[in-house]
Structures are given as C-alpha cells and as structure tokens.
Amino acid sequence: MNSHTRPGQLQSLGQSLAGARLRKHADYLRTYAAARKRQSASMSWFLAPRILAPQIPGAPVTPEPRVGLTVGKVLGKATQRNRIKRRMREALRRHVGLLPQGCDLIFHPRRIVLTMEFAQLEAEIVRILEQARTEASRGFKSPAAAHQAPGTPAP
Numbered sequence: 148m149n150s151h152t153r154p155g156q157l158q159s160l161g162q163s164l165a166g167a168r169l170r171k172h173a174d175y176l177r178t179y180a181a182a183r184k185r186q187s188a189s190m191s192w193f194l195a196p197r198i199l200a201p202q203i204p205g206a207p208v209t210p211e212p213r214v215g216l217t218v219g220k221v222l223g224k225a226t227q228r229n230r231i232k233r234r235m236r237e238a239l240r241r242h243v244g245l246l247p248q249g250c251d252l253i254f255h256p257r258r259i260v261l262t263m264e265f266a267q268l269e270a271e272i273v274r275i276l277e278q279a280r281t282e283a284s285r286g287f288k289s290p291a292a293a294h295q296a297p298g299t300p301a302p
Contacts, residue, residue, distance in 0.1 A: 151167055151279060163240065164214065168213060169213045174213070175217070175253065177195070179253070189268070190257055190260065190271070192212045193255075196249060196283070212246035212250050212252070214239060214243075214246060216255060216256075217255055218235075230261060233260075235254060238265070238268050238272045239254075247283035249295055250279065250283050252279055267270070
C-alpha cells in the first residue's frame, strides 16, 4: 500500500483482471448458451450465472466473477483488434470491483471502440457493469423463460 492510500480505501487503478478472466473455450460456450445477448451503443454483451462445482470444503459459496472479451477478425487487422482489446481491458481493469458476483460476462466490442474517446468507452463499460450487477442481484431468468407468455409455467 502506498503512502497516499488510506486503509479501507478502494484502489480501483491497482487491480488486475488476471484472476477474473474467462480462459477456457467451454466456459465461453456455456456462457453463450445460458445468456441472452444484450446490446449497447458500442458493444454486445452476454451475462450468465456461474454454475457451482460440487462443494469443496473451505471453498467460497459464491464463485468469483469472470469476464471475457472476444474481438473477431471482422473488426480489422491484428493491430486494430489488439488495440481494441487493450482499451477494453484497461477500462475493465479500472472497474473490476463492479463485476457482478457469481457471474460470467462476455463483451463483443464493435469497431467504434477504436475511435471513441476513452472516457466515453469507460463510462459505457461502467453503465454495462452496473446494469449487469442489477440483473444478477434480481436473479436470472433462463433464455426460454424470457420468451414465455406471462402466467404460463416454466418447463
């Protein structure tokens, strides 16, 4: 802790995404299958609850949140895709504390992320993270239940 930080004060700029990243292809597929696609001005995003493994003694009850980022070749050459990923990771790193607990979140940025002001990108990511936290705190509906008529029983 540096001399400018008081005990108990959050250090949002010093946090890392290393432990909060989706790494396995199977985790991405599971998130896509369990989530509904949501849109914002400069990206699409998917939010799904994490499925708990069989309880290990001493393991946390609520799993840590994880975040994934996919940037397809349609968005440009490797240098452009890498720049999009760097900008997104930095904005996420600054607000990793806002990730919804017990959830997986995947971002699909659009090409506009390359040219938009960083402050604007950061504000949009914060808005998405807050929306995801609100949705996660309310509980999730399965994608099939979201398309059902009100009053009909879930399958």
